[in-house]
Amino acid sequence: MSLYGAAKAVVAPASRVLWPQRVEGAHHVPAQGPVILAANHLSIIDPLFIGVACPRPVRFIAKKELFDESTLVKRMVSRTLRALGPVSVDRRPGQSSQEAMDNSVEVINGGEVFGIFPEGTRSPDGHLYKGQTGLAWLALSTGAPVVPVALTGTGRILPPGRKIPSFNRVGVSFGEPVDLSPWTGRADKAKPRREATDAIMDAIAKLSGQDQIARYAASVKAEIEGK
Numbered sequence: 543m544s545l546y547g548a549a550k551a552v553v554a555p556a557s558r559v560l561w562p563q564r565v566e567g568a569h570h571v572p573a574q575g576p577v578i579l580a581a582n583h584l585s586i587i588d589p590l591f592i593g594v595a596c597p598r599p600v601r602f603i604a605k606k607e608l609f610d611e612s613t614l615v616k617r618m619v620s621r622t623l624r625a626l627g628p629v630s631v632d633r634r635p636g637q638s639s640q641e642a643m644d645n646s647v648e649v650i651n652g653g654e655v656f657g658i659f660p661e662g663t664r665s666p667d668g669h670l671y672k673g674q675t676g677l678a679w680l681a682l683s684t685g686a687p688v689v690p691v692a693l694t695g696t697g698r699i700l701p702p703g704r705k706i707p708s709f710n711r712v713g714v715s716f717g718e719p720v721d722l723s724p725w726t727g728r729a730d731k732a733k734p735r736r737e738a739t740d741a742i743m744d745a746i747a748k749l750s751g752q753d754q755i756a757r758y759a760a761s762v763k764a765e766i767e768g769k
Contacts, residue, residue, distance in 0.1 A: 554594045560709050561699065565595040567716035573598075576650045576686040579716075580677055580742050582670055582750050583659035583759075584697035587707075591696060592657055595714040600657045601649045603642060613705060643676060650684045660739065661759045666766055668697055670743065670752035671759035678722070678738035682729035687719040688742055692749030715749045
């Protein structure tokens with residue numbers, strides 16, 4: 543058994559006891575070959591539930607803030623994610639966006655499952671926000687299929703300011719791969735990247751039932767924090 547398999551054998555049952563999970567559509571994840579899992583983002587603990595629900599190991603290129611160990615709960619989350627991973631930490635000081643993309647392409651071209659949160663940050667209010675077009679660039683550049691993923695219930699577990707997680711039911715739904723054929727070979731064009739990303743976000747919204755907001759989550763968060 544691999545290190546990932548061993549970690550999952552321990553983490554998955556424990557997480558299902560604490561947070562009973564309803565997993566749907568896992569058969570949409572290809573049994574082999576590269577695939578991108580594009581998910582909505584409600585909680586810092588989201589990668590854990592995707593990793594538990596997905597039948598294959600998932601690689602995440604994530605903000606270093608996801609692995610903050612300043613509190614006991616955050617330390618537990620961080621170390622669990624690293625064990626369940628495999629997880630790569632992005633956003634190092636001085637690292638460019640292109641370097642992050644290059645690292646992501648390397649994971650995908652290696653035939654692995656790559657997990658990404660196209661909103662770029664957690665939703666500040668539970669709505670689904672505009673996706674960043676780097677997602678479409680990755681998909682169109684590599685040719686990897688994009689499977690939309692919808693998480694529900696995770697936002698109530700450890701919202702900002704909460705130190706002790708709550709225990710409630712969680713849903714993880716995998717949808718059919720999004721048809722990106724209308725934009726094949728057009729990764730270098732801004733408009734096709736925007737349209738392809740919007741198509742993926744529409745698929746996520748259909749699965750999650752979230753209202754879509756035509757703004758970036760980061761800008762809304764900045765406004766909230768500035769009040």
